Amino acid sequence: MKILVLGSGGREHALVWRLAQGGHEVIAAPGNPGMEREARCVPVALTDHQGITDLARAERVDLVVVGPEAPLVAGLADDLRANNLVVFGPGAAGAQLEGSKAFCKQFFARHGIPTARFFTVTTVAEADAAIDQLAATSAGVVVKADGLAAGKGVVVAENVAEAKAAAREMLEAKRFGAAGATVVIEERIIGREVSVFAITDGNTLEVLPATEDHKTIFDGDTGPNTGGMGTVSPAWTSADVVDRITKEILQPTLRGLRADGIDYRGVLFAGVMVDAGGAPYLLEYNVRFGDPETQPLMARMMGDFGKVLAGCARGHLPHGVLAWDPRVAVCVVVAAAGYPGTVRTGDPITNIPDERDGVVVFHAGTAKKDGHLVSAGGRVLGVTALGVSVQQARERAYAVVDEIDLAGKQVRRDIGARR
Ligand SMILES: Nc1ncnc2c1ncn2[C@@H]1O[C@H](COP(=O)(O)OP(=O)(O)O)[C@@H](O)[C@H]1O
Ligand SMILES: [Mg+2]
Incomplete structure (x- = not known):
């Protein structure tokens, strides 16, 4: 298939990498320098709905995958579908689940989904x-x-x-x-958090392995929140907890969307707090893949992901296509100086090792300046490693993190340490 992936972050690089590995031809818009190995990057802004539509039509792509939330909330998927394109990602009505926390909470209340009062x-x-x-x-x-x-x-x-x-x-x-x-x-709900992703065609769900994020900038879960400083998949959760999240949260959500007349084809990303008794509370939904949760998920995923996404987009999610590497994947984010406050950009990035057995460096906030790679955002890279244990995955990821040179780089040292 020919697939257009929209976005320019680490999440999108991981999606592009996985789809290219699956033998698909990938175009990214606007993309980032790291994707250039696996995709053709075309500099069209995601706010330019007409430009994206023209690109997708001119390239005759079989599928468009929308990475970030803002274009979904702005109705990009609707506009593309109105032009007969096959799109993975909800329309503006479904994207309200992320676009408005008030809408989201009222949705939970209406459909009996456990959430904080x-x-x-x-x-x-x-x-x-x-x-x-x-x-x-x-x-x-x-x-x-x-x-x-x-x-x-x-x-x-x-x-x-x-x-x-x-x-x-x-x-x-x-x-x-x-x-x-x-x-x-x-x-406030006291407990431990987990990110659970389900992909859906609006009728059935496929739940992906649970993943754990590390949201604050400093070790030990201290300091201000960030977009996410590192992830581990699978998460700490038992099969029982995931089963409860599926039955008490994800399945009622799908029924609720149908009852509300929302045709939802994309990701349901549940941010869940699990209390000491194992009861899940839904904190929020996001309507797209997580960043940086997607990086370890793509590192572990096996099977034809393009076929699954296209099936979802067409309303027929094929089950049993995806399988998961039993190893643990850890993603350690390398962030720029100043993040999550005022970020310093334009610093040279050097010594990124080539992809090696089980370790891949996904780009996020990077750019090319005079032919050299420089930082261009808060979260710059996501070093993602597989290991037979979380310890091995951590060691492999941090070995590569330490090889990379970026002035003032910020890295949490405890990703996956709390096991
Ligand atoms: N009711 C709650 N109880 C405890 N912690 C919460 C609650 N709601 C949010 N949080 C914390 O705040 C973080 C951000 O909240 P969230 O609803 O996910 O918003 P967003 O991701 O849009 O910033 C959560 O990941 C969680 O750590
Ligand atoms: Mg959140």
Whole structure:
């Protein structure tokens, strides 16, 4: 097949790499320098729906795979489908699950999906009342901007004052602009997190191996949240926990989407908190693959992924095509100086070793300047290694991380250490 992958991050590089390995011809837009080995990169912006449509039609691609959330929320998949293209990724109606946390929470409530108790507010007075009420009856309060905020719109508050200040920042100071005009206030769930991905054609689901992210910038889960500093697959979760997530969260979601008249063809990425008793609570949905969860998933995946994605896009997900390498995969993110605050870019990146047995370096925030590779974003590379144990995968990943030269590089040293 000829497949167009949209996006330019580490997630998309991993998707491109996997699809190319499966023998497909891959085009990436806009792509990144790391993808050039496996794909032809075409510099069209994802906000340019007409340009993407023209590219897909001119190239007569069999399938378009949309990587990031923003174009899905903006209706890119709808526009492509309106031009008779086969698209993996939900339309704008389904993408609201990620585009609006208020919509998402109301969806969970409507369809009986376990989630933290919550209030949706639009004024400071409502926010204060909701915070007081939840603080009196729960382990803590979490304040969330409704709209897309690149992983920076959530405050897990230490106390009532911090929660109220966060709500004010969003509602009054307009810290997130329109994305913070509505705010979700919810109870804090104490537990351990896991990312669970299901791909769906709108009728059936295929659940992929659970994956664990490391969200904060510093070791020991300290410091501010990032887009994700490293991942391990499979995650810590037992088969029982994954089974509960499938039955209590993913399957009711698919039924709910159908009941609401939403034709959903793409990824359901459940961000789940599992409490000490093994009960899962859905924190949020994302409507696309995770970054950096996709990197270890693609490292472990076997079977014709292109066939599965195209089947989903056409409404007939073929089951039994995918298999999984039993080894553990660890992805360690190499981030730029300053991340997740103001990022320094333009630093030379050298000494990236060639792909070697079981270790692959996915590019994210990289660019070519005068023929040389330089940093161009917060998360620069994702070094992804397979191992017979998590220890071996960690050792292999960190050996390559340490070979790579990037001034001021930031790396967490404890990816996969908590086992
Ligand atoms: N109700 C909650 N209880 C405990 N922690 C939470 C809760 N909601 C969110 N979090 C924490 O905040 C992080 C970000 O929240 P999430 O809803 O996933 O938003 P986003 O990924 O859009 O920033 C989660 O990964 C989790 O660590
Ligand atoms: Mg999240």
